[in-house]
Ligand SMILES: Nc1ncnc2c1ncn2[C@@H]1O[C@H](COP(=O)(O)OP(=O)(O)OP(=O)(O)O)[C@@H](O)[C@H]1O
């Protein structure tokens with residue numbers, strides 16, 4: 592057992608004790624156990640400053656310290672104990688899911704039409720998810736379960752995943768790094784199993800399920816300075832993916848992952864995503880569409896020519912273009928306020944002009960460099976699976 596795992600286990604044990612005493616009303620023993628848990632966690636943080644879970648541990652330390660202060664203060668409302676959940680209960684042997692309802696699930700509301708361009712990625716998604724869901728009978732050999740979307744930041748990976756969830760009647764379970772930091776700690780691999788278990792039950796029950804892991808590199812990438820929890824979590828994840836491929840011939844459970852750092856993923860992980868699709872910088876037609884989408888609500892002078900703007904924004908990402916449109920809009924609003932005209936509640940900002948857009952573009956450099964693009968192309972050549 593590594594030192595980190597040992598400290599982690601110790602901290603969990605003390606935290607579990609603390610919560611137990613706390614619930615029993617034994618304030619002294621509870622405070623003492625919280626203090627010991629804090630000590631172990633602090634040691635862990637000092638020893639492994641780069642550990643992925645530190646953010647979560649720092650949060651825990653703060654929570655415990657607050658709790659200690661409360662326990663020692665003799666008065667005050669009885670609050671806060673319900674904050675203590677998976678991390679503390681792991682050692683007490685409750686391996687059952689706490690409740691299905693606390694799993695990170697939300698239904699985003701993005702439609703296909705709001706995602707400009709990206710025809711290849713959209714086609715891949717249709718092939719991997721939409722067609723098998725509609726006509727499983729056409730896939731006697733089974734179908735892919737994993738889709739990896741990768742590419743430079745701000746080009747629509749997250750947006751695309753949200754659109755898939757809206758467009759097919761699927762349960763959408765989003766696992767993002769933040770929810771993992773606060774929920775998966777210590778009990779990391781167990782929680783991976785829990786998410787997959789819940790998803791599998793839904794899928795077997797007949798409803799398609801998509802597990803979406805955004806920024807997958809930050810959770811499942813290979814980092815230097817790894818400690819036990821991360822490795823265990825990754826292995827559990829790989830195991831779950833294998834389970835899908837082996838046994839999941841007849842239900843619809845898909846894993847879609849997105850990353851802008853595909854090179855941080857190891858081959859064991861990559862190969863379980865049978866489809867790997869690049870979400871590239873927008874081409875001319877896509878940028879044109881982006882200007883149209885982003886300005887559909889804005890009033891503009893007749894001289895605004897999207898074709899010219901599209902030419903000027905070669906190399907810009909979708910989120911750059913969105914920013915440009917927002918900046919232009921903000922400027923006329925600022926003008927309205929600074930001139931005092933905004934006092935009159937019916938006053939409107941002046942329409943946006945071509946000069947406004949051009950200025951905003953000059954003032955904003957593309958957020959993705961040519962060198963970065965080369966790296967994506969290189970990676971794609973090596974690992975593509977369309
Ligand atoms: N193809 C696109 N169509 C329409 N809007 C887009 C597109 N790509 C990016 N945008 C705009 O940029 C914003 C950011 O895009 P998104 O979050 O999907 O990028 P991403 O590829 O997930 O980036 P990251 O790698 O940083 O997570 C979107 O909310 C949207 O406004």
Ligand SMILES: [Mg+2]
Nearest residue numbers: 748749805849
């Ligand atoms: Mg994203």
